[in-house]
Amino acid sequence: MTRTDNGFSATRRLVLQGAGAVALVGLGNLPFGLTQAFAANDKYPEEAFKQKTEADAIKSLYGRTAEASDKVKMDAPEIAENGAVVPVSVSTTLADVTSISFLVAENPVALVASYKIPAGTMPNVANRIKMAKTSNVIVVVEAGGKLYSATKEVKVTVGGCGG
Amino acid sequence: MASTIRVRATSSGETTEVQALIQHPMDSGFIKDSKGELIPPHFIQQLTFEYNGKPVFVADWGGGVSKDPYVKFAFKGGKKGDELKVSWVDNKGATDTTTAKIQ
Amino acid sequence: MRITTLTSIAALLLLGATSALAAGEDDYKAAYAAAEAANKQAASLRNQWTTTASTLAVAKKFADGGDFDKATASAKEAEALAKASIFQATSEKERWRDLEIR
Amino acid sequence: MNLRARIQFAAAAFALALLAFAAPPAVSADKVDPVADEKAFKKFFYDKFPKLKPEDFVNGPYSMDADLYKQWQDKEQFPPYEFSLELGKEMFSKPFKNGKTYGDCFPNKGIGIRQDYPTFDEKEGKVITLELALNRCREANGEPAFSYVRDEMAALTAYMAFTSRGKPFNIKVPNDPRALAAYENGKEYFYTRRGQLNFSCATCHVQSPGERVRTEVLAPALGIVNAMPIYRSEWNGMGTTSRRFTTCNSQIRGVPLTPQDDEYRNVEYYLSYVSNGLPISGPGARP
Numbered sequence: 001m002t003r004t005d006n007g008f009s010a011t012r013r014l015v016l017q018g019a020g021a022v023a024l025v026g027l028g029n030l031p032f033g034l035t036q037a038f039a040a041n042d043k044y045p046e047e048a049f050k051q052k053t054e055a056d057a058i059k060s061l062y063g064r065t066a067e068a069s070d071k072v073k074m075d076a077p078e079i080a081e082n083g084a085v086v087p088v089s090v091s092t093t094l095a096d097v098t099s100i101s102f103l104v105a106e107n108p109v110a111l112v113a114s115y116k117i118p119a120g121t122m123p124n125v126a127n128r129i130k131m132a133k134t135s136n137v138i139v140v141v142e143a144g145g146k147l148y149s150a151t152k153e154v155k156v157t158v159g160g161c162g163g
Numbered sequence: 164m165a166s167t168i169r170v171r172a173t174s175s176g177e178t179t180e181v182q183a184l185i186q187h188p189m190d191s192g193f194i195k196d197s198k199g200e201l202i203p204p205h206f207i208q209q210l211t212f213e214y215n216g217k218p219v220f221v222a223d224w225g226g227g228v229s230k231d232p233y234v235k236f237a238f239k240g241g242k243k244g245d246e247l248k249v250s251w252v253d254n255k256g257a258t259d260t261t262t263a264k265i266q
Numbered sequence: 267m268r269i270t271t272l273t274s275i276a277a278l279l280l281l282g283a284t285s286a287l288a289a290g291e292d293d294y295k296a297a298y299a300a301a302e303a304a305n306k307q308a309a310s311l312r313n314q315w316t317t318t319a320s321t322l323a324v325a326k327k328f329a330d331g332g333d334f335d336k337a338t339a340s341a342k343e344a345e346a347l348a349k350a351s352i353f354q355a356t357s358e359k360e361r362w363r364d365l366e367i368r
Numbered sequence: 369m370n371l372r373a374r375i376q377f378a379a380a381a382f383a384l385a386l387l388a389f390a391a392p393p394a395v396s397a398d399k400v401d402p403v404a405d406e407k408a409f410k411k412f413f414y415d416k417f418p419k420l421k422p423e424d425f426v427n428g429p430y431s432m433d434a435d436l437y438k439q440w441q442d443k444e445q446f447p448p449y450e451f452s453l454e455l456g457k458e459m460f461s462k463p464f465k466n467g468k469t470y471g472d473c474f475p476n477k478g479i480g481i482r483q484d485y486p487t488f489d490e491k492e493g494k495v496i497t498l499e500l501a502l503n504r505c506r507e508a509n510g511e512p513a514f515s516y517v518r519d520e521m522a523a524l525t526a527y528m529a530f531t532s533r534g535k536p537f538n539i540k541v542p543n544d545p546r547a548l549a550a551y552e553n554g555k556e557y558f559y560t561r562r563g564q565l566n567f568s569c570a571t572c573h574v575q576s577p578g579e580r581v582r583t584e585v586l587a588p589a590l591g592i593v594n595a596m597p598i599y600r601s602e603w604n605g606m607g608t609t610s611r612r613f614t615t616c617n618s619q620i621r622g623v624p625l626t627p628q629d630d631e632y633r634n635v636e637y638y639l640s641y642v643s644n645g646l647p648i649s650g651p652g653a654r655p
Contacts, residue, residue, distance in 0.1 A: 042221070044208050049225040078435050081655035082601035085229045087442035104227060108193045112227035115236070121219050122178065126235040126442070130191065130227050165458070169450060184446040230604055233446050312631065314623035315564045347564070354561065362559040365570045367412045368405075 048111050054103040054138050057111040058147070061101060066140045066147035069094070074139045074150040080131060083156040089126035090150070094143040097123035101142075106135030131156045170263035172247050179241030179265055181212060181220070183249060184233050191226030206254055207232065213248040214241060241265050289338035294329050297341035298322070304348035313355035318347040400548040402541045402641055405555070409642040413590040417578065425591030426649040432578040433585050440653065449526055449599040449651040452606045456527030459520065464509040470524070473505035482525075482532035483648050486539065486637045493546040495554075495633040498525055499608055503628075516627035517614065522597040522606035522651075529596065529650030537594060537648065539641040550630075554638030557631045558589075563622030569635070572616075587654070593639050595652030602655060609636055 051057040058066060072092045080086040090100060100123065101114040112129045123141065131137070134155045141148045167186040172179055185207065192204030210222040210232075219238040241247070243265055250260035289297075301322055308314045325340035413425060417432070424431040430440040460478065463469050471477035475484075485498035496504075502524055503513040514520040541551050561568045570589065572581070577588035596609045607615070610627035613635065617624040625631055 044223055049223075077439050081436050081439050084604060085443065085448070085601045087439050089235070089442075107227050108191070109225055109227060111225055113225065114223040115234075116218070116221040116223070118218055118220070120240065121236060121238040124237060126233075128229040128233045128443075130189075130229050132193075165454065169446070171446070182446050184448075184450055186451050231448055231451065235445070309623075312625060313562050316618060316621045316623055317564045319623065351564075354566065358560045358562070362556055362561070362568065365559045365561075365568060365574070366555070367574060368408050 042116070045111075045114060048114070049109060051110060052108065054105050054110040054136075057103055057109075058101075058140060061111065061114060062140070062142060062147055064147055066149035068150065069141075069148035070150075072139055072141050072148050072150035074137070074152050076137050076152050076154050079155045079157075083131040083133065085128050086131050086137075086154060086156075087126065087128050088137055088139075088154075089124070090139045090141070091124040092141050092143070092148070094123065094141055094148060096144040097141055098145075099142040100125050101140045102127065102129060103138040103140065104129065104131050104135050105138065107132050166261045167259045168249050168251070168261040170247065170249055170261065172241070172263050172265045174241050174243050174265050178237050178239050179214075179247075180235070180237045181247065182233070182235045183210075183212075184231060185210070185251060185259075186231055187251075187253065189224075189226060189228055189230045189232055193226070204254060207251045208254050210234070210251040211249070212236075213250075214238065214245070219247075289334045291329075291334050294325070294334045294338045294341060297338045297345065298325055298329075301325070301341050301345035301348055304345050304352065308348050308351040308355065311352060311355035313351050315347055315351045318344050318351065321347060400552045402548075402551055406642045406644060410590065412574070413577075413588055417588070422645070423647055425588055425643075426594035426646050428587035428592060428595060428652070428654060429578070429585035432588075436585055436655070443653050447599070447651075447653050448601075449597075449606060449653060452523045452597075452599065453526045453530055453651055455520075456523035456525070456530075459524055460527050464506075464511050466509055468509050470502065470505055473501065473508065478528060479531045480535060482528045482650070483535040483538050486633060486640060488540065488542055488544070488547040488550065488637070490542065490544060490547075493544075494630070495547075495550050495637045497609070497628065497633050497636055498528065499610055500628050500633065517608055517611035518606060521610075522608050525597045525608055526606065526651035529648055532648040533650075534647045537640055537644045537646055539637070539644055541637075541641055550634045551638055551641065553631065554634030554636070557635040558638055563617065563620030565620040567620040569616065585655075589639060589642075591643050591646045591649075593636060594643055594646055595649045595654070597650060598652040598654045600654045606651075 045061055048057050048060040051060050055065070058064075071094050072090065074088065074090050076088040077086065088102060090102075092100075097117050099114060099116050102112045103110045104112055107130070113127055115125050117123055123143075129137075131154060134153070134157070136151050136153050138149055138151045169184045170181065171183075172181045187207050188205055189207065190202045190205040192201065194202050196202050204226050206226045206228065207224050210224065211218055212220040220236050222234055224232065245265045246262045247265060248260065248262050250258060252258045301318070305314060305318050305322070308318065321340055321344035325337045325344060328334070328337035328340060410422070414420075414422070417425075420431055427440070430437050460470050471479070475481055482498060485501065486495045488494075489496045499516055499521055502521065503516070506513055514524075541547050558569045561571065572586050573589035573592060577586045579586055593609060596612065597606055598612070599606050603611075603615075610632065613632050614624035614627060
């Protein structure tokens with residue numbers, strides 16, 4: 001069983017932040033209306049579910065990057081009892097939430113789930129997700145046309161004579 | 164055959180809390196079977212909850228959602244006895260639909 | 267007497283796999299038969315090890331490929347594992363009580 | 369005690385572990401005394417975990433770790449064994465081809481009786497587990513037996529356990545030399561080290577419950593059968609008591625016996641007896 005140590009994921013985070021910055025620069029070249037239309041689309045975001053990194057997935061899904069916010073509260077375990085079933089939930093005090101997405105940085109496909117929140121639906125979601133290994137879990141909340149995120153590392157190891 | 168969808172929707176007067184559990188393998192396409200061969204992807208892509216003919220919650224899922232997926236959310240309104248329509252479609256085009264009474 | 271058995275099993279375990287002598291098909295067959303016999307005895311004691319079976323399988327694979335040196339070494343290792351499982355089952359007949367909560 | 373280190377030790381250097389056997393032989397067998405055993409067994413666990421209430425033990429590792437407890441509570445909101453439980457309920461009420469049902473094979477139509485199993489059959493002179501009784505019921509009614517380790521058997525036992533939730537284990541060891549022998553044999557099986565790793569059931573579930581093996585928290589032996597059958601995330605599905613025993617054996621590199629062999633029946637008898645008085649909590653969910 002390979003274990004990701006903190007040094008490794010820290011490095012990876014740095015690299016990913018770099019990628020995010022590039023994406024942000026790239027965004028300037030895109031026609032604004034296009035990304036707007038895409039975010040409002042009700043279709044299944046096929047492309048976003050093909051992206052390997054969370055930065056690419058967020059870019060594909062929303063066409064922009066998210067900023068960390070302490071108004072996004074994620075509830076996830078320190079150590080997942082099993083990577084196959086990790087309960088993760090999110091709530092936020094942000095107004096005008098239109099969607100909430102869950103991503104796992106180290107999964108083969110980063111985007112796990114994306115929920116559309118119509119007006120009148122509360123910005124709180126709980127679900128159970130798979131994690132291939134120890135990783136950052138990222139929650140992105142789209143509110144008032146902006147993206148806010150929260151990140152938490154969840155440790156995953158499997159096997160042994162447990163239970 | 165029994166429905167693949169289990170829903171619990173409870174109204175507190177102002178809001179309705181909805182929990183759903185769905186029977187589905189949610190194969191990501193990255194896991195190997197006992198013979199070492201990749202199990203092809205088979206997962207629910209979209210799960211929709213409708214109340215009064217309008218969607219109150221839409222889930223877009225990938226293969227990273229757990230087997231027999233679970234989701235919980237809440238929306239404003241919803242009366243006891245009213246119906247909530249729940250339906251899903253997976254990447255192979257299979258679907259299931261059910262209606263649940265709000266308790 | 268216990269210590270003698272122990273030492274010989276330990277020695278077998280440690281040396282079994284590293285036997286450097288050239289071996290032929292007959293050596294292999296004899297070693298394999300001995301290992302199978304020991305594993306059968308372990309079965310009668312209700313205490314086979316999964317590693318005995320997997321090591322026997324490795325031996326067979328080497329033999330099928332004509333490498334009787336390695337096949338014999340693996341068979342001997344399997345025999346040592348089977349004998350260790352027999353020893354374990356026999357000694358535990360008494361020793362399990364050491365762990366008992368009383 | 370570092371269990372992980374012990375596994376590596378045992379695997380890498382079994383020869384050294386063998387040397388440990390050179391200690392003086394164990395004390396000779398005492399008279400079989402299940403009542404004294406049960407008392408000592410419970411005292412051991414109550415002393416080891418002074419903060420836990422007796423009924424907490426039936427929730428296994430979840431009672432021993434706050435982070436795990438929370439994940440469990442989240443899962444229990446809509447538990448993963450729900451589908452199995454429903455299937456079991458449906459199967460249980462559906463008549464066989466001859467018109468009879470499972471209920472006809474059991475006292476009280478099979479409802480709320482799980483806590484009485486395993487039971488000792490005086491005619492046969494052997495231990496009868498619930499799983500065994502279910503398959504015998506099928507065969508007596510001209511239906512083929514189910515696999516003991518999963519699916520249908522798990523669903524049926526899940527439903528039967530559910531109808532007994534909260535009822536205390538009520539296992540009887542009659543004063544019959546064959547019953548006492550079966551009980552003693554189950555105890556011996558529980559404490560006997562086996563497999564290349566040289567582990568007994570007790571190594572993990574008596575000496576080390578609450579500790580982590582590669583971050584999995586080990587369940588205490590006390591109350592462990594109360595939660596059966598279980599949905600294990602590691603199995604990606606349901607498993608029976610039979611499945612638990614056989615997989616434990618292979619995990620310590622021992623070749624499992626056949627489900628419902630005498631030893632397995634007896635060890636379930638022993639483990640259930642020493643958990644007498646603790647409530648049935650099955651079906652359970654486990655990591």
